[in-house]
């Protein structure tokens with residue numbers, strides 16, 4: 001059982017169950033190639049069977065950590081911070097994003113959108129999941145829609161999701177890593193026929209960086 005005073009700080013976003021934080025290069029999507037500090041917060045119940053960070057799912061395994069300390073570390077490295085998880089929107093992100101922006105850091109999020117949107121964001125990457133769809137409120141605030149393609153049905157899902165975002169939202173199809181040999185050629189073909197989409201590769205995995 002988490003002590004009452006710690007739970008209160010978690011509720012305010014002054015503590016977060018940190019899994020890991022690291023300085024690397026954004027490997028995916030619109031900002032691919034940009035140096036960024038990643039903050040990975042534990043906890044997710046969306047249940048993607050191909051998730052590449054299943055170790056993040058159980059929040060109890062990731063110790064509540066002072067948000068001030070997380071921010072102090074982050075600002076030493078980069079002018080862009082990516083908050084990811086786990087599902088980061090399971091936690092209150094107003095406090096951490098405000099603090100980062102006061103330090104002139106750009107705030108980016110990677111999210112499934114399945115929980116209420118908190119935080120003030122310079123960039124929202126929405127990666128919707130069929131098992132727990134995004135809440136309606138996030139679609140029009142999304143800067144980048146990144147749909148994971150595991151099988152052919154995901155192209156149809158991608159088009160349905162694209163109808164919900166704004167006109168200037170960037171659209172990406174990203175092959176699921178374990179099935180990429182099969183799906184990447186189909187994505188290439190799809191993007192050439194439907195050029196409003198771009199392909200996103202998990203480039204960090206090809207160059208063996210975190």
Ligand SMILES: C[S@@+](CC[C@H](N)C(=O)[O-])C[C@H]1O[C@@H](n2cnc3c(N)ncnc32)[C@H](O)[C@@H]1O
Nearest residue numbers: 050051052085086087110111112127175176177
């Ligand atoms: C691990 S998730 C964490 C953030 C949030 N829970 C989400 O799903 O957007 C970060 C990104 O990795 C993607 N992802 C996870 N596992 C993947 C895999 N096996 N292949 C390709 N992309 C994957 C997710 O769809 C998401 O865009």
Ligand SMILES: Nc1nc2[nH]cc(C(=O)O)c2c(=O)[nH]1
Nearest residue numbers: 025026027028084110204210
């Ligand atoms: N380099 C790198 N880029 C990423 N973009 C999104 C990631 C994530 O797991 O959210 C990720 C990640 O884990 N590493």
Ligand code: SF4
Nearest residue numbers: 044046047048051086
């Ligand atoms: S929503 Fe994100 S963290 Fe959660 S299971 Fe799916 S890919 Fe993994």
Ligand SMILES: [Mg+2]
Nearest residue numbers: 052053084210
């Ligand atoms: Mg990742």
